[in-house]
Amino acid sequence: MTARGFIIAAPRSGSGKTTVTLGVVAALARRGIAVRAVKSGPDYIDPAFHAAATGQPGLNLDSFAMPPALIDALAGEAAAQAEIVVIEASMGLFDGIMGEPGRTGAAADLAGRLGLPVVLVLDISGQSQSAAAVVRGFATHDPEVRIAGVILNKVASERHRAQASEAIGRLGIQILGSLPRDATMSLPERHLGLVQAQEHGGLGEHLARLAGLAQAHVDLEALVALAAPITCNAIDFPALAPPGQRIALARDVAFSFVYEHLIAGWRRAGAEIMPFSPLADEAPDASCDACWLPGGYPELHGGRLAAVSRFLDGVRDFAQTRPVHGECGGFMVLGAAIEDAEGVSHPMLGLLGHATSFARRKLNLGYRRAVTLAASPLGPVGTGLRGHEFHYASVTSSGDDAPLVALSDGQGKEIGPAGARRGHVSGTFFHAIALE
Missing domain, CATH: 3.40.50.300 (P-loop containing nucleotide triphosphate hydrolases)
Incomplete structure (x- = not known):
């Protein structure tokens, strides 16, 4: 057709x-x-x-x-x-x-x-x-x-x-x-x-x-x-290499911001996607070799996320031996705490040292270019990526983790180091769309 x-x-x-x-x-x-x-x-x-x-x-x-x-x-x-x-x-x-x-x-x-x-x-x-x-x-x-x-x-x-x-x-x-x-x-x-x-x-x-x-x-x-x-050919052109052979992917109303072309590309590359719902207190499948926490609206579900012990303990156990990556909302959940719109702070995974707030809003919006500073689910060190940021949450405590990427805006103006990494865990507000 x-x-x-x-x-x-x-x-x-x-x-x-x-x-x-x-x-x-x-x-x-x-x-x-x-x-x-x-x-x-x-x-x-x-x-x-x-x-x-x-x-x-x-x-x-x-x-x-x-x-x-x-x-x-x-x-x-x-x-x-x-x-x-x-x-x-x-x-x-x-x-x-x-x-x-x-x-x-x-x-x-x-x-x-x-x-x-x-x-x-x-x-x-x-x-x-x-x-x-x-x-x-x-x-x-x-x-x-x-x-x-x-x-x-x-x-x-x-x-x-x-x-x-x-x-x-x-x-x-x-x-x-x-x-x-x-x-x-x-x-x-x-x-x-x-x-x-x-x-x-x-x-x-x-x-x-x-x-x-x-x-x-x-x-x-x-x-x-x-x-x-439309005369283009449907060829296999990868957007981003899969982070693992079996990928545990958080998916529910708090973690829904994942691009279809990435998931489809990972499947074409032979990866198996294993969805799980943090809000339903599900943990990443133990048979997976990577866990991906996408963006979404965790700031609207802070109390529930702080109470889902199977999810929290499961991700912490997973991160002891295998990579866990968070984008935007997922990055927020990897941190120590999220402050919601009413100013209530909810403890999160604590796998990274930062804390974020939705009560103290600051709009971050625009295209981004990123280069990885270390190997992670985004790729080997030095991987160039294009994507974007779109969030209102602000970082209230930066922690002392090493940065994950060197970030610049869409026109190449340097923004500086961003994101965080510790052990097998990495995350950033940056949403990856494709390799540079």
């Missing part, structure tokens, strides 16, 4: 991209079309909603953090398993970092590299004919990016729709739909974005409403017709 695809983007965050994307992919899936939804950029939460709407695993494509060959390989894999691939942009279509052309992290990079048309979701609240000027600017900004259609969002009335549509129509760009203002279509949010899909009690019903909205207000036939072929 070889798929065709398109990108759903917008001028800025908050325009309704996720609502439109979920409605479109859910409606296409309802029609029996094999559809794969993809998120552009570093995002753990949206891909889980994509998976729920399509019945296929979520996927990320990131033009900054992934080498071009990996993007081609993952796009080819998605195309081999679907009829339609829908890529949802992050932020605005052209928003990324300054630097190497084609590797800015913007969804526009994917449009140019993969040759996919862009459908622009336009929030026209507070404007009408002026929306055409916005579309004109996006359509002419980059000759490598083709704006193939527009979906109007937050339309107040038929007159409002007609005024905006007529002005945009003069540009020769088709209007593919118009969605009315409807606050009930929004998904609940928290400090790192949307509330996770697995925590949304009425997700099935909500996705059904979004599918109905798309069927009623979007020309799905025209949308499918404008999709372009």
Whole structure:
């Protein structure tokens, strides 16, 4: 099977991209079309909603953090398993970092590299004919990016729709739909974005409403017709070597931030993934030779995590002889304590010496480059990696462990040593996406 695809983007965050994307992919899936939804950029939460709407695993494509060959390989894999691939942009279509052309992290990079048309979701609240000027600017900004259609969002009335549509129509760009203002279509949010899909009690019903909205207000036939072929080959291009042959992977609502392309790549390399739930007081399988604690929301479950003795003792025993690595939230749990939003401190694993606080918040957000300072589950000493940081927790006590990585920002400006390592244990706030 070889798929065709398109990108759903917008001028800025908050325009309704996720609502439109979920409605479109859910409606296409309802029609029996094999559809794969993809998120552009570093995002753990949206891909889980994509998976729920399509019945296929979520996927990320990131033009900054992934080498071009990996993007081609993952796009080819998605195309081999679907009829339609829908890529949802992050932020605005052209928003990324300054630097190497084609590797800015913007969804526009994917449009140019993969040759996919862009459908622009336009929030026209507070404007009408002026929306055409916005579309004109996006359509002419980059000759490598083709704006193939527009979906109007937050339309107040038929007159409002007609005024905006007529002005945009003069540009020769088709209007593919118009969605009315409807606050009930929004998904609940928290400090790192949307509330996770697995925590949304009425997700099935909500996705059904979004599918109905798309069927009623979007020309799905025209949308499918404008999709372009994805010609990449599904080759095996590793993102990150597996940290072991049998990997104990923490997975529940406190530890859910792990990229699907990493897990799939580890499996292709012959590794076996053994999930366990810390919140259910499960320990890592004793037969495993590595343990991975991904990011998530441990700060929301500090009391429960402090009380799950089987999990705590199991990880401590595991770490005596085998590597344990934590990313972001997992790194926080490896430390001595987590202070929650109410200022209550909860003891954690104590395998590393730092302590963190969610009460004393400090936003850390952005692309990162890292070089390992010692061998760890991230790779041998000197391994170059690309990824990102996104957390509000602050380090209140740094401990005296050796740093794990030398960190720089997306443009190569040195940030300094980061993370921690002690014995078989390592961790960092840095989320690895792919090898440099």
